[in-house]
Amino acid sequence: MNLNENETNYSASNYRTPDGAPTDIVIFTITSQEKETGKKALPNRELQVLLIRRKVWPYEGQWALPGGFTRETETVEDCAIRELKEEAGVERVHMEFLKVYSKPGRDPRGWMISHAFCALVNERYLRDRRASDDAEDVQLFPLSEALEMELAFDHHDIIRDAYRRIQQQMVTEPIAKEFLPEEFTIGELYQIIQTVVPAFEEKNFIRKVTSTQSRKGLIEEVRHADGSLKQSNQYSQRAAQLYRFTGFVPELSIYS
Amino acid sequence: MNLNENETNYSASNYRTPDGAPTDIVIFTITSQEKETGKKALPNRELQVLLIRRKVWPYEGQWALPGGFTRETETVEDCAIRELKEEAGVERVHMEFLKVYSKPGRDPRGWMISHAFCALVNERYLRDRRASDDAEDVQLFPLSEALEMELAFDHHDIIRDAYRRIQQQMVTEPIAKEFLPEEFTIGELYQIIQTVVPAFEEKNFIRKVTSTQSRKGLIEEVRHADGSLKQSNQYSQRAAQLYRFTGFVPELSIYS
DNA sequence: GGAATAGTGTCTTTTAGACAATATCAC
DNA sequence: GTGATATTGTCTAAAAGACACTATTCC
Numbered sequence: 001m002n003l004n005e006n007e008t009n010y011s012a013s014n015y016r017t018p019d020g021a022p023t024d025i026v027i028f029t030i031t032s033q034e035k036e037t038g039k040k041a042l043p044n045r046e047l048q049v050l051l052i053r054r055k056v057w058p059y060e061g062q063w064a065l066p067g068g069f070t071r072e073t074e075t076v077e078d079c080a081i082r083e084l085k086e087e088a089g090v091e092r093v094h095m096e097f098l099k100v101y102s103k104p105g106r107d108p109r110g111w112m113i114s115h116a117f118c119a120l121v122n123e124r125y126l127r128d129r130r131a132s133d134d135a136e137d138v139q140l141f142p143l144s145e146a147l148e149m150e151l152a153f154d155h156h157d158i159i160r161d162a163y164r165r166i167q168q169q170m171v172t173e174p175i176a177k178e179f180l181p182e183e184f185t186i187g188e189l190y191q192i193i194q195t196v197v198p199a200f201e202e203k204n205f206i207r208k209v210t211s212t213q214s215r216k217g218l219i220e221e222v223r224h225a226d227g228s229l230k231q232s233n234q235y236s237q238r239a240a241q242l243y244r245f246t247g248f249v250p251e252l253s254i255y256s
Numbered sequence: 257m258n259l260n261e262n263e264t265n266y267s268a269s270n271y272r273t274p275d276g277a278p279t280d281i282v283i284f285t286i287t288s289q290e291k292e293t294g295k296k297a298l299p300n301r302e303l304q305v306l307l308i309r310r311k312v313w314p315y316e317g318q319w320a321l322p323g324g325f326t327r328e329t330e331t332v333e334d335c336a337i338r339e340l341k342e343e344a345g346v347e348r349v350h351m352e353f354l355k356v357y358s359k360p361g362r363d364p365r366g367w368m369i370s371h372a373f374c375a376l377v378n379e380r381y382l383r384d385r386r387a388s389d390d391a392e393d394v395q396l397f398p399l400s401e402a403l404e405m406e407l408a409f410d411h412h413d414i415i416r417d418a419y420r421r422i423q424q425q426m427v428t429e430p431i432a433k434e435f436l437p438e439e440f441t442i443g444e445l446y447q448i449i450q451t452v453v454p455a456f457e458e459k460n461f462i463r464k465v466t467s468t469q470s471r472k473g474l475i476e477e478v479r480h481a482d483g484s485l486k487q488s489n490q491y492s493q494r495a496a497q498l499y500r501f502t503g504f505v506p507e508l509s510i511y512s
Numbered sequence: 513g514g515a516a517t518a519g520t521g522t523c524t525t526t527t528a529g530a531c532a533a534t535a536t537c538a539c
Numbered sequence: 540g541t542g543a544t545a546t547t548g549t550c551t552a553a554a555a556g557a558c559a560c561t562a563t564t565c566c
Contacts, residue, residue, distance in 0.1 A: 015276060015325065016327070016328050017273060017274055017275055017276050017277075018273055018274045018276075018277050019273055020271060020273050020274075021273075021274050021358075021369055039515090039516075039565085039566090040516085040517085040564095040565075041516085041517085042517095069271065070358065070369070071272070072272045072360060072367045073360050074360065075358040075359055075360070076356055076358045076369065077358075097355070097356065099353070100332055100353065100356060100371055102277075102326065102331040102332045102333075102371075103331050104328060104329050104330065104331070111328045113277055113326070113332065113369070113371075115356055115369075171507075171508075171509040171510065171511060172508055172509060172510060173510070174510065185518085186518085186519090187517080187518080193511065200511075202511060202512070203555085203556060203557070203558090204555075204556070204557085205511070206518085206519070207519095207520095207554090207555090208511060208512050208554085208555080209511055211554090212512065212553090212554065212555090218510060233563090233564075233565095235517085236516075236517045236518065236563090236564085237515085237516055237517060237518085237563065237564040237565050237566090238516085238517055238518050238519085238562065238563035238564055238565095239518080239563075239564080240517080240518055240519085241518085241519085249510065250510050251427075252427075252428055252508040252509075252510065253427040253428060253508075254427065254428060254429070254430065254474060254505065254506050254508065255427060255449070255458060255461070255464060255465055256458070256464050256468065256527090256528085295538085295539095295542095295543075296537095296538075296543085296544085297543085297544085298544095441545090442545085442546095443544080443545080459528085459529060459530070459531090460528075460529070460530085462545085462546070462547095463527090463528090463546095463547090464527085464528080467527090468526085468527065468528090489536090489537075489538090491544085492536090492537085492543075492544045492545065493536065493537045493538055493539090493542080493543055493544055493545085494535065494536035494537055494538095494543080494544055494545050494546085495536070495537080495545080496544080496545055496546090497545085497546085512554090512555085
């Protein structure tokens with residue numbers, strides 16, 4: 001106990017206190033599925049979310065977000081990182097706080113204020129894990145499907161909120177990076193954005209992202225050691241220039 | 257207790273649980289101080305934060321953010337709204353979740369995961385309250401001053417995070433609205449933005465915010481009942497056009 | 513050569529950026 | 540008229556938007 005029992009002005013035992021501090025993690029990934037046609041083409045991409053089938057009360061047998069209880073010796077962020085590793089087997093991925101869920105009665109186990117996080121995981125980090133898991137208990141679901149399932153707790157709301165968040169972030173922050181390889185073509189970048197934000201459409205996309213002064217520096221061309229431009233013909237007949245994110249992020253303003 | 261004692265798979269009493277669920281509220285306002293010169297001019301503006309002097313252990317006598325403990329029957333948002341009313345006497349103001357603070361040891365009273373909120377309050381709502389409060393215990397401090405004070409708990413960090421947040425929001429969301437009267441001049445809007453983001457500078461500001469196609473609709477001219485343009489000479493010799501926010505918010509994108 | 517994807521040329525309209533010029537009104 | 544602030548004119552450079560065109564490579 002951290003409580004200082006000598007103090008009379010405050011004692012936690014006088015008040016009703018929470019019954020735990022759970023975290024829930026929305027793990028997004030974008031899967032790639034090669035097209036049937038034997039021709040070179042970008043693969044089909046789909047936004048997926050990882051769910052776990054509960055083994056214990058409450059909501060036993062139902063699908064739920066991975067998560068767990070925060071310990072007294074860690075922050076909620078530490079907890080989310082720990083759970084992400086334990087339940088999805090991935091480390092050092094992009095994760096950020098999403099929202100706090102504290103509606104009374106949201107958890108039959110008692111008074112539980114949950115801290116939801118949003119993790120973006122490149123499919124290459126999940127692929128190994130998926131094979132080793134019992135596919136019955138840990139599974140990726142297409143987001144659209146997950147949103148129609150009956151999930152444990154208020155996890156449907158959490159996933160909906162997380163989806164809105166990444167749709168917003170996809171066009172205002174360079175999170176596309178998390179779903180792409182280090183080096184990618186403009187076509188791949190465009191496709192990833194559209195996978196998360198289907199309405200996204202930019203004519204002359206390549207020009208805006210490479211030539212426009214104010215955006216200049218968001219991505220840069222990749223070159224070989226000898227200085228020549230590095231290209232890839234993995235997905236197309238004509239080879240396409242490879243780019244990488246630079247770390248620079250243009251500042252946005254409604255007053256421009 | 258909400259706990260279902262019949263269930264054997266889970267019992268909160270088996271685990272260490274938090275000693276409370278506090279909220280802390282960073283209440284920002286922008287004060288107006290008429291200039292000494294008898295001439296018409298925009299007032300001096302200053303970003304201020306409301307602090308409360310603690311009466312009880314811990315940090316007795318030190319300045320701290322207003323806040324309190326969440327009840328089992330409310331959400332953390334409800335709690336923040338309740339505390340905002342109790343401690344600052346204001347209702348229905350702009351407030352949003354800032355961040356969760358859960359570093360072990362951050363509160364000498366025990367294991368406390370705090371939910372910080374950021375409230376933006378127009379000075380006209382605070383003015384009455386300020387007079388009625390014992391000025392010794394509830395006080396507005398210029399933000400720069402607050403950041404140099406020794407505050408209770410980790411409230412210094414919270415205020416710093418809140419400041420970063422509103423600096424970001426001030427140029428990407430129409431929060432300037434919260435600090436302005438319903439109808440305002442371009443000069444006032446510009447000044448409010450600069451009060452929060454001193455580095456903000458836009459040449460031809462009026463044109464960007466009124467004529468530019470993509471921003472068009474963020475603010476609109478105010479007209480009299482007869483359709484003539486409504487102007488104000490409160491702060492200038494030549495009367496200036498009054499504007500109001502429309503509710504429309506331009507969408508931003510790093511890929512434009 | 514045809515098909516498929518990558519990338520460029522080119523023209524028009526809109527916006528950004530810089531400042532000079534004009535408008536209004538208290539004094 | 541002077542001084543102070545608000546607003547418009549004007550010119551140049553940059554960017555957006557549309558779309559036809561060329562480039563590369565697999566078949």
